Amino acid sequence: MRVHSRRVRAILRKELREYRHNGFIIWTMAIFPLIFLVQPLVVVFALPASAAGELSHEHLLLYMLGIPALVPAAVAAYAVVGERQQGTLEPVLTTPIRREEFLLGKALAALLPSVAVAYAVYAVFLACVALFARPAVVGALLRGPDLVAQLLFTPLLAGWSIWVGIAISARASDFRVAQQLSILASLPTAVVAALVAFDVLHPTLGLALGLAGALLLGNGLGWQLTAAIFDRERLISG
Amino acid sequence: MSPAGDSAAPALSVEQLSKRFGDRVAFDDISFEVGHGEVFGFLGPNGAGKTTMVRTLGTLLSPSAGTAFISGIPLTPDNGVEIRRRIAIMPESPGLYLRLSVAENLQCFAGLYELPDPDDRIDRALRAVSLADRAHHACGTLSKGLRQRVALARSLLGNPEVLFLDEPTAGLDPVATRDVHQLIATLSRGGVTIFLTTHRLEEAERLCDRVAILNTTLRTIGRPAELREQLFTRTLTVSVLAPLPDPGAVFAGLPAVDGWRQDGPTTYVLSVSEQVVAAPAVTRALVAAGAEVLSISQRHHSLEDVYLELIDHDQEAGQG
Numbered sequence: 001m002r003v004h005s006r007r008v009r010a011i012l013r014k015e016l017r018e019y020r021h022n023g024f025i026i027w028t029m030a031i032f033p034l035i036f037l038v039q040p041l042v043v044v045f046a047l048p049a050s051a052a053g054e055l056s057h058e059h060l061l062l063y064m065l066g067i068p069a070l071v072p073a074a075v076a077a078y079a080v081v082g083e084r085q086q087g088t089l090e091p092v093l094t095t096p097i098r099r100e101e102f103l104l105g106k107a108l109a110a111l112l113p114s115v116a117v118a119y120a121v122y123a124v125f126l127a128c129v130a131l132f133a134r135p136a137v138v139g140a141l142l143r144g145p146d147l148v149a150q151l152l153f154t155p156l157l158a159g160w161s162i163w164v165g166i167a168i169s170a171r172a173s174d175f176r177v178a179q180q181l182s183i184l185a186s187l188p189t190a191v192v193a194a195l196v197a198f199d200v201l202h203p204t205l206g207l208a209l210g211l212a213g214a215l216l217l218g219n220g221l222g223w224q225l226t227a228a229i230f231d232r233e234r235l236i237s238g
Numbered sequence: 239m240s241p242a243g244d245s246a247a248p249a250l251s252v253e254q255l256s257k258r259f260g261d262r263v264a265f266d267d268i269s270f271e272v273g274h275g276e277v278f279g280f281l282g283p284n285g286a287g288k289t290t291m292v293r294t295l296g297t298l299l300s301p302s303a304g305t306a307f308i309s310g311i312p313l314t315p316d317n318g319v320e321i322r323r324r325i326a327i328m329p330e331s332p333g334l335y336l337r338l339s340v341a342e343n344l345q346c347f348a349g350l351y352e353l354p355d356p357d358d359r360i361d362r363a364l365r366a367v368s369l370a371d372r373a374h375h376a377c378g379t380l381s382k383g384l385r386q387r388v389a390l391a392r393s394l395l396g397n398p399e400v401l402f403l404d405e406p407t408a409g410l411d412p413v414a415t416r417d418v419h420q421l422i423a424t425l426s427r428g429g430v431t432i433f434l435t436t437h438r439l440e441e442a443e444r445l446c447d448r449v450a451i452l453n454t455t456l457r458t459i460g461r462p463a464e465l466r467e468q469l470f471t472r473t474l475t476v477s478v479l480a481p482l483p484d485p486g487a488v489f490a491g492l493p494a495v496d497g498w499r500q501d502g503p504t505t506y507v508l509s510v511s512e513q514v515v516a517a518p519a520v521t522r523a524l525v526a527a528g529a530e531v532l533s534i535s536q537r538h539h540s541l542e543d544v545y546l547e548l549i550d551h552d553q554e555a556g557q558g
Contacts, residue, residue, distance in 0.1 A: 094322060094326070096319045
């Protein structure tokens with residue numbers, strides 16, 4: 001099957017335009033990152049210099065991987081059921097677009113702002129830490145491998161959450177239910193990130209590569225599986 | 239068969255097509271053909287299967303049985319994209335992105351149809367529905383009639399060979415309705431095949447070359463005038479000042495008069511085979527009988543009469 005990039009771009013552009021005018025999406029994209037930003041900042045600023053040794057066993061930066069694990073799921077939950085509820089799905093499906101192209105456009109539209117928001121929050125966190133935290137704490141927090149992991153795992157986690165969210169959205173009949181289920185289904189990845197952040201799961205190169213491989217595979221399969229459960233007939237007449 | 243369309247084939251060809259949702263029959267054993275450039279009306283009561291037929295021919299739903307060709311392309315899951323390139327469907331609900339402007343809505347669909355010169359096509363489509371000055375208005379701020387016109391402009395973007403219009407004038411005011419009618423006539427003259435579902439029988443009578451009346455199964459199909467001929471005998475209605483003392487003697491043996499019945503104290507309805515022959519003979523007979531004639535008129539049966547006759551018959555059969 002050949003993917004027509006122009007049709008994918010048409011959906012992507014339309015989605016991004018809609019996000020700009022959709023207060024609910026903007027609110028969703030703002031509230032989760034704020035929670036994930038404020039809580040660790042409060043902790044870091046309250047830490048005395050003597051806590052640096054304790055911090056060196058944790059990977060607090062990775063705690064913020066909860067943003068790409070949860071935010072895109074909440075946004076992607078709107079993708080199909082939202083269009084269905086507002087009556088716009090049928091006109092789109094009467095055009096030559098294939099379901100795989102439609103879903104890819106939707107996924108990219110959720111991915112791009114989610115990753116941008118996540119990176120922006122990391123940047124704010126790093127800047128705040130570098131400027132206002134005690135020097136010993138800064139040294140213990142800002143570590144190269146953690147930063148690399150943060151940058152690499154953000155799109156992988158976001159992609160996985162998006163496919164979970166869209167898959168649920170394609171089967172749900174109500175947007176609110178879809179959103180709750182999507183966040184619930186994305187919690188395990190957020191929990192894994194938290195376990196690594198607090199050193200319950202000790203991060204090693206092997207673990208990182210294993211998780212990255214699993215997420216890459218999940219993203220590829222996610223697209224195919226979501227397309228397989230995207231039932232045009234049920235969505236139109238159900 | 240290859241998905242390439244056969245230009246000599248009818249625009250739509252449907253053979254024994256059925257659609258069921260579980261035990262529920264949406265439509266059953268439907269066959270018809272629609273020629274290129276024809277305006278074809280698809281009429282029926284609520285739940286008759288009209289919208290399901292449009293969705294099936296538009297590849298949104300798979301038929302349960304039967305075959306169909308759209309622009310010469312067989313209706314199969316593999317040909318969905320190719321068929322959708324050649325058709326457009328305007329659903330009953332406009333289905334616009336209300337937060338986006340008219341132009342943004344159309345830009346999205348121009349991309350989905352991969353149009354080579356989208357801005358020009360959008361401009362032409364908006365001018366066709368007299369909305370060029372509203373291009374930058376948010377769709378959510380438009381009236382229902384204007385939204386319907388935007389949906390129509392969206393349907394025109396891809397220059398469809400077959401245009402399915404599902405209740406295109408539902409809820410429109412008379413001026414907007416007239417504009418839509420004019421546009422349908424213009425499109426038909428330009429060779430676009432129009433498949434029109436509507437509840438407005440006077441609309442179907444005015445616009446459609448042929449109509450089909452559906453009530454899960456196909457009840458009848460033909461030109462409106464032909465359907466009237468098939469279902470109703472031709473009649474002359476005679477109104478006189480005072481009741482005729484012996485109407486049987488007046489109307490018996492007149493050329494082209496097959497029978498008569500009284501319809502009120504001074505009105506008589508005559509079944510005739512040829513009105514132009516019967517009317518002068520009836521007039522002469524009435525004058526000869528000393529009757530004072532108020533009027534002699536032929537009764538016109540509308541498409542609505544045809545429709546009601548068929549659907550009422552179905553309902554009576556269902557109750558029986």
